[in-house]
Amino acid sequence: MKWQPFLGAPLAALSVSAYATQYFTVEQAQARMFPGAKLAHVPLQLDDAIRGQLHDASGIHEPFNEDGVWKVDGGGWFIVDKVVGKHEMITYAVSLTASGAVKDVEILDYRETYGYEVRKPEWRAQFTGKTAADPVKLGQDIRNISGATLSSKHITQGVKRVLALYLLVLSKQ
Amino acid sequence: MIARCRPLLGTYVEIRARDSTLDCAAVAIEHAFAAVEQVQGLMSFHARDSELSRLNRAAHRRARRVHPWLHRVLRLAARLHRESAGLFDPAIAPRLVEAGLLPRPAGAPRPAPGATMMDVELLEGSRVRFRKPLWLDLGGIAKGFAVDAAVAMLRANGVRAGAVNAGGDLRVFGEEAQLVHLRDPAQPARVRPLGALRCGACATSGGYFTDGARWATIDPRGGARPRTGSISVIAHRCAVADALTKVVALAPASLSRALLRLYRAEALPA
Numbered sequence: 001m002k003w004q005p006f007l008g009a010p011l012a013a014l015s016v017s018a019y020a021t022q023y024f025t026v027e028q029a030q031a032r033m034f035p036g037a038k039l040a041h042v043p044l045q046l047d048d049a050i051r052g053q054l055h056d057a058s059g060i061h062e063p064f065n066e067d068g069v070w071k072v073d074g075g076g077w078f079i080v081d082k083v084v085g086k087h088e089m090i091t092y093a094v095s096l097t098a099s100g101a102v103k104d105v106e107i108l109d110y111r112e113t114y115g116y117e118v119r120k121p122e123w124r125a126q127f128t129g130k131t132a133a134d135p136v137k138l139g140q141d142i143r144n145i146s147g148a149t150l151s152s153k154h155i156t157q158g159v160k161r162v163l164a165l166y167l168l169v170l171s172k173q
Numbered sequence: 174m175i176a177r178c179r180p181l182l183g184t185y186v187e188i189r190a191r192d193s194t195l196d197c198a199a200v201a202i203e204h205a206f207a208a209v210e211q212v213q214g215l216m217s218f219h220a221r222d223s224e225l226s227r228l229n230r231a232a233h234r235r236a237r238r239v240h241p242w243l244h245r246v247l248r249l250a251a252r253l254h255r256e257s258a259g260l261f262d263p264a265i266a267p268r269l270v271e272a273g274l275l276p277r278p279a280g281a282p283r284p285a286p287g288a289t290m291m292d293v294e295l296l297e298g299s300r301v302r303f304r305k306p307l308w309l310d311l312g313g314i315a316k317g318f319a320v321d322a323a324v325a326m327l328r329a330n331g332v333r334a335g336a337v338n339a340g341g342d343l344r345v346f347g348e349e350a351q352l353v354h355l356r357d358p359a360q361p362a363r364v365r366p367l368g369a370l371r372c373g374a375c376a377t378s379g380g381y382f383t384d385g386a387r388w389a390t391i392d393p394r395g396g397a398r399p400r401t402g403s404i405s406v407i408a409h410r411c412a413v414a415d416a417l418t419k420v421v422a423l424a425p426a427s428l429s430r431a432l433l434r435l436y437r438a439e440a441l442p443a
Contacts, residue, residue, distance in 0.1 A: 001370075001371070001372050001373035001407075001408075001409045001437070002350065002370070002371040002372065002373070003368060003369075003370050003371075003373060003407045003439060004350070004368050004369045004370075005367065005368035005439075005441065006366050006367060006368050019364070021176060021178070021187075023176055023177050023178050024177075086361075087361060087362045092180075105179060105180055106177070106178075106179060107177075107178035107179060107180070107185065110178060110185065110187075112362070142352075142354055142364060143189070143336065143351065143352070144336055144338060144343050144345060144351055144352065144353045144354060144370075144375070145338070145341065145343075145353075145354045145355070145356055145364055146341050146342070146343055146353055146354065146355050146356070146367065146375045146376065146377045146405055147341040147355060147356030147361070147377050147403065148341060148356070148377055148378060148403060149183070149184045149316070149339075149340040149341050149342070150184055150185060150340045150341060151183060151184060151340075152180040152181075152183060152184050152185050152340070153183075155180040155185075156180070
């Protein structure tokens, strides 16, 4: 283990930076969840009664992504939806078996917008010089964010909504 | 470098791996996620069928054999309980249930008043027995252990550099140092660079991002909850970093310093 802390220099400026990672495209997620299978896009048009029931089942206010449903040749469903949290926006995919059980959940992309605290330039230069052997680029590489645990309850709600959608709509198709 | 993220352990678990071929990295990441799922299945307080829940229901009646990973986490917890003069105590679960931070475990007997980790016997053959009825919660250490297990799985599958981050408890490995950022405890939509870490773990405890800004660290001695803000700990292993954040939040400075030295760890108050 080797740890080199940034010492407590006063804040000089604040810039805004977005932390965003794309893990999968929709096509990549389909290929991982249903390798080799043929998927047919099933555009939905949900009426108000169904929307109301989806909301009651999940507690989610944002409308469901009606353009994010695929039927798998040979049985099963692939669904892409989004959740919006206080600070984060997350696109995720759920795969269902032919009988409507959850197979997998994958995050496709994760986005948070941050203000990024940038410290005094002379202090940054000092840091850069010291770690010539361990090159680290400040400000470009927000990957390893520590902090008190971020809850994934929005995804849990999202999966509940997908299961409700299956019962109300997909199982009847 | 490829990255994957799944909702596990009640949070988002992100795994990054660099390998000579992307296929190898993808396979290694699948194994690493499987390890995290296994830890969740063994050590969840919420899941009725976890090995931990079975212990909470029945280990006061007779010794029960558990998975070696659970035994290992309990041994580390018992050690930290002794070294922290009782401040780190997974037997605090009844108080967390009382405070509404954990659900009441179905079918578990009422815990004996004053039961602590000292009442847990860790026996040969990966067996566990409770001297009296008690409820253990590994929320303060199991997430870190899951991160360590995932890193071990990546390495066992030939990955030379990578990172595992379970919703803020993270570990990095590989030749190059990686930048670690801290979510600002006062404004969670802001981050700041904390430092550069090579082959090590960082865990943070804080009151933000919990429902109603409640801090889920409770002093077993019955005092008030600790100060607000967040505390980060850097250590070799994420299980140790995870557990030490709770100790540092509660312990007097001299005890914190001694424990940090013992584990060659560092604390970074926000």
